[in-house]
Each structure stands twice: as structure tokens, then as C-alpha cells.
Amino acid sequence: MAAPGPRGARTSALAALSLALALALAGTARAQEAPGPDAGERAPEAEEAPGRTTVTARTSYYAQEDRRGTRGNPFADETLTVIEPVLLLDHQADADTGWSVQLSHDLVTSASIAKLDNFPLQSGASGDYYFGLDLGLRQRVAPGVELGVGAHGSFERDYRSFGGSARVTLTSADGNDALTIAGRGFFDTVVRIGYDGINRGPAARRTGTLELTYYRALTPWLHGEAGTSLTWQEGALETPLNSFVVAAAFAGANPYLVGGFAGFEHPEALPERRLRGAWFARARALLPTGTALELGGRYYADSWGLTAVTLEPALHQWLVRDLLRARVLYRHHVQRAADAYDRFFAFSEGALPYRRTQDPDLGAFRSHAVGLGLTLDLAPWRLDVGVDRVWRSDGLHQWWATAGLRVDL
Secondary structure, three states, X not given: OOOOOOOOOOOOHHHHOOOOOOOOOOOOOHHHOOOOOOOOOOOOOOOOOOOOEEEEEEEEEEEEEEOOOOOOOOOOOOOEEEEEEEEEEEEEOOOOEEEEEEEEEEEEEEHHHHHHHHOOOOOXXXXXXXXXXEEEEEEEEEOOEEEEEEEEEEEEOOEEEEEEEXXXXXXXXXXXXXXXXXXXXXXXXXXXXXXXXXXXXXXXXXXXXXEEEXXXXXXXXXXXXXXXXEEEEEEOOOOOOOEEEEEOHHHOEOOOOHHHOEEEEXXXXXXXXXXXXXXXXXXXXXXXXXXXXXXEEEEXXXXXXXXXXXXXXXXXXXXEOOOEEEEEEEEEEEEEOOOOEOOOEEHHHOOOOOOEEOOHHHOOEEEEEEEEEEEEXXXXXXXXXXXXXXXXXXXXXXXXXXXXXXXXX
């Protein structure tokens, strides 16, 4: 699961409807993504008034249903639920300096994690957890030049992550153009508790990302943003809990596979390096009626052979001017499988593939999503709620819901 980091936003009525970049990343596990928001960036729609402090409390809910689709994993139950409360404190010390602190906690339940409790060598709980801390500092060093740095730390039952980030944002004198160059690095440790409950010891994972984003206000009513990101990963990139099943009738019923499927389980095996690139763009037009129309797109490709295209139109509408606004979005995602992906492998086909995975998030699928959201502004309070529904062709349908309360102190 991957969530997009926040972007700085404007504070007027027009700016409240101006462009905000949201990356719809390919649905890979959090362990393969840079976790959390970009440290060092402002909270959404942060004011620059000296002494301003903003506190935001947010809870997100994610649920994945496994409908046993025609292109999903037929051997494992991919049902998953995540509840994530987040607390963000952002302070603008003076006109040039600000800092932020974010605390995150995930409660995770899934069939794949619960399965481990059937093994005597596995002593963990039937669920997972995540605790994260992000610190950010920003400083305007000259007119139109702002620097930001951040630090990240998190841990869960089988994963440890430490990292940092840096960025520079160059803004034109009239505020109509902004160029952001950002870099992030993560030094992680994977505790390789396998599908069979055996702990095979720790392994390192390294991730580095360079991102370039350009924003421009083309007219008072039309804004656009485009950019690219390049990510390099090295180390243990497999998910130890995932197994690769070889179907064999003579194996007899395997009690750890869905329906007692007859087959042998083997560890997932993926390359130790991955180069990932993404190109994205988004434009938003504000109409005199208070309606904003938005169109965004993203193309993704990596060295594992996985490619994806995402198209996301959206509509933003003031229901009550300066008080209540709504958003409606649609997202279409098409993904081509990674080279190592194979949904079904029979014993009679020969030797076990050297690179192998049956993770449906690395397989081919199409998805459609619709989302609804409401934001209520009652200064200094702001309340927002949203829900998204995702239908995937491989049967892994999803619900996303979020509710947040922000107050300016």
C-alpha cells in the first residue's frame, strides 16, 4: 500500500480548488515503497503566519476483499484490513522557518499473517502493527528559495526503516511558477519470517528516490503540474510471507493453502535490484460556477518488467461557498505483470523458476475506482471525510475511507 505524500496548497478560495498532486502508485506492499509523507514539507494548505500551529488528527481505513478473481492468487487468502491513525503537528516559527512532527500507527490483520500462527516456530500475534515517526524542518533561505529536510523512523513486526529526505523549492516572484527537486533515502532491515514461520534472519534493503516537480499557474483559472521520479532499490526485495506454489497432485492436500490445494510451497524469489520510473501530470480548471475540473495521468515502468498507466479525472464543487466543498473522482488503472510473475506453475513443467512470485500486486490487472469526499471549513476548524471503492479484475476489491480533523491554533 502506498499513499501519496502531501503537497503544499494555497489558502484563498481559488487556491483551495487549485492543483494538488496525488500519485496513484501501483499496488505494491508498503515494504517496497517509501513510507509516509515527504518529511520537511508543509501540512496541506498551511499558512505562513509566524507563530501559527496546526494540529491534524486523521484516521484511515483500508480493506481488501479476496473474491478469487480469474487472475488473482488461487492458493492464498489475500483478505486484508488496515486501520491507521495519524497525528500531525506543524508549526511556523517565523516568516522563514517551520517544522513538523508526525506520528503514525497501523493495525493490520490479514489471512497471510494469521496463517503463521499455525506453525510452532512462529510466536507472533495474528495481526501486524506499524509505528512511524517523521520529523521535518523547512527554511526559506532567500526570496523564492525554500529548503526542507526530514528524518523518518518506523518499525513493525518484521521490518525496520530509517531514512531521510531533502528538497529545494524555487518559486517565481509572482508565485505562478514553482520547481521542486526532492531526494529521499531509506535504509531498511527485513526480518525474513517466511511463509513457513521460520525466521531466516535479517536482510538489508536500500531505497533512493529523486523527484522533480514543476507547477505553473497558466491563467487565474487554469493550473498545471507535471513531474518525474526515479527510484533505485537494492537488497532483499521479496516479501518473505509470500510463497510460490507448485501444483502437484501427488503432494496431497496442503492444509496451509486455500481449499487444501495439492501443491508444494517455495519461497518467493525476486531480483536484488529494481529501478523504477514514473512520469505524471495533472491540470485543473476553475469555472465561474465554483466548479473545478481536473485531469491527471501517470505512467510507471520498472526493471522487473512491470508497467502501469493511470488516468484520473475529478470534479471539485463548492456546495456552500467558503464553507462546504465536495470532490468526485474516477480512476482507471491498467497494469502489465512483472517478468517473474506466474499465477500457476505445475510440477510437470520442469525446474522451479529462478525468479518467481505469485503476488497478485505484481500481476496483470485492470482496476476502476470511484471516490467521494466532503470538506467542511469552520475556521479555525476543518473536517474532511472521504471514501473510495476500487474494483480489480483479479478479484481483489478494495475500500478506502478517511476522516480528518484539523485545527489552527
